[in-house]
Amino acid sequence: MSVLLFRQDAYRTEANAVVIAHTPEGGVVLDQSLFYPTGGGQPGDSGRLMWQGRALPIATAVKTEGDQIALVASEPQALPPIGTTLQQVIDWPRRHRFMRMHTALHLLSVVIPLPVSGGAISEGRGRLDFDMPEAPTDRDMLEDYLNQLVDRDLPVTEDWITDDMLRANPGLVKTMSVAPPMGSGRVRLVRIGQGTDQVDLQPCGGTHVARTGEIGRLRLGKFEKKGRQNRRVYLHLDG
Structure with a gap:
């Protein structure tokens, strides 16, 4: 299994690696990856691989x-041979926008404390689907609350618990349709705030900013009806 460099430091943008395999579809597998793979509603990273004066643009990771x-x-172009030592570089501005939005969506789940049935992240916009029969009427108040949480500049940290501990605490799981990343024996929890200032704690495998102040100004978008019990709420990064 590749070493997950993005998990060790979400702010790292370059690293060396060795090619350990090619997939039948033409993908490159490295012994350690800066590239976050598509999952949990977050797109895979893009960037490039460089070796011996050559460069391979990377569209995504899976x-x-x-x-x-x-x-x-x-x-389509020639891949670096197995055994090649190369440099991997991610598209940092794109990754950082994903990080900002991913943390912002966690805050949205705080502001609207209802079960989440789905979600997706893009560079400037994200959305969560809520088990919500009626759309909220207090949009301005919700948006103001979101930006208050951003302005509090709360720390975003991680903890780890065992799979069994998560099963014993199902209330930590907010998502109804997407299972937490389990199976390796332990689960990563993302915590926003500390002590009496903690506002959120939930399983998540994605990349996040270090503090909520890094997110910047947030703007609520459309509220779409997606079923009798379902409402889709869009969130935008303003800048």
Whole structure:
């Protein structure tokens, strides 16, 4: 299994690695990956691989067999041979926007404390689907609350618990349709705030900013009806 460098430090943008495999679809598997693979509503990272004066643009990263991460080239071209030592560089501005939005969506689940049935992240916009029969009428108040949480500049940290501990505490899971990343024996929890200032704690495998103040100004978008019990709420990064 590849070492998950993005999990060790979400702010790292460059690292060396060794090619350990090619997938049948033409993906490149490295012994350690800066590239976050598509999952949990967050798109895979893009960037490039560089070796011996050559460069391979990477469009995205995906999970493959054995929990490995395959890097998918933007266009067909020769892949670095197995055993090659190379440099991997992620598209940092794009990754950082994903990080800001992912943390912002956790805050949205605080402001609207209802079960979440789905979600997705893009560079400037994200959305959560809530088990919500009627759309809220207090949009301005919700948006103000969101930005208050941002302005409090709360720390965003992680903890780890065992799979069994999570099963014993099902209230930690907010998502109804997406299972937490379990199976390795332990689960990562993302915590926003500390002590009496803690506002959120939930399982998550994605990348996040270090403090809520880094998110910047947030704007609520459309509230869409997606079923008798379901409302889709869009959230935008303003800047």
